[in-house]
Every structure is written in structure tokens, then in C-alpha cells.
Amino acid sequence: MIDALFSDSNYVASKKMLDVNVLRHEAIASNLANVETPNYKRMDVSPSFESQLSQAVSDRDAAQISGLQPELTVDTQANAGRMDGNTVQLENEMLKLNQNMVEHSLETQLVSSQLATLRMAITGKD
Numbered sequence: 001m002i003d004a005l006f007s008d009s010n011y012v013a014s015k016k017m018l019d020v021n022v023l024r025h026e027a028i029a030s031n032l033a034n035v036e037t038p039n040y041k042r043m044d045v046s047p048s049f050e051s052q053l054s055q056a057v058s059d060r061d062a063a064q065i066s067g068l069q070p071e072l073t074v075d076t077q078a079n080a081g082r083m084d085g086n087t088v089q090l091e092n093e094m095l096k097l098n099q100n101m102v103e104h105s106l107e108t109q110l111v112s113s114q115l116a117t118l119r120m121a122i123t124g125k126d
Helices: 002-006 009-033 047-059 062-067 090-123
Strands: 043-045 072-074
Touching (some): 009 043, 009 047, 009 072, 009 090, 043 047
Antiparallel strands (some): 043 072
């Protein structure tokens, strides 16, 4: 019974997204720290990971979801809007930081609610 909860594709996907949020936060922090570094290239979670995760979630394959490993790569979509070749735009990074915090909050709530359900089943009360 308990194993079924922890191997449910929704629970596994929520936990994996928490991992992604942490990794993306590290990337954003690095981008912000290097906003004035010449030729610095903006980093983000690999777009291929995003598509692989989306496919695994739509297939509801918990084993495939848990096997995916997010990684940071250079954001090839970011354009150097400055003469020094730096591709970080402060306003965009702050926006992405805010979005990442909201996503992290949502994922935390999803995992917490699933664990609260387990706690209620064990104890018989909230």
C-alpha cells in the first residue's frame, strides 16, 4: 500500500519537478551573479529534459520519470543584447526566479498533500 503511493507517477513527477526547481534556481543564481561578466552565456535546465519529462508524465511511467536526470546547459535561445557578448538579461532572470519560486511552492504543496493523505491513513486523523 505505502509503496504504491511512493511509486505513483504523480508523486514521482512532483518530486522530480522539485529537483528541477532546485537546479533551475542554481542556474538563475549563477546567471544573476554573472550578469556583468563579459561573454557569459545564460544557463538553464536542458530543453531536452523538459520534453522527456513531459513525455514520461503523459505516459504515466513512474520508472521513466524517476530515471530522468535534469542537467544544466547553455541557453541557446538567449541572445546577446549587449556588446560584451553576455546573454543574461536581468529583468528576464528576475521574472524566471519569481516563476520558479511559484512552481516550487506548487510542487511542495502537491508532495505535502500526498504525504498528508498517507498520514491520515496511518493515524486516522488529519
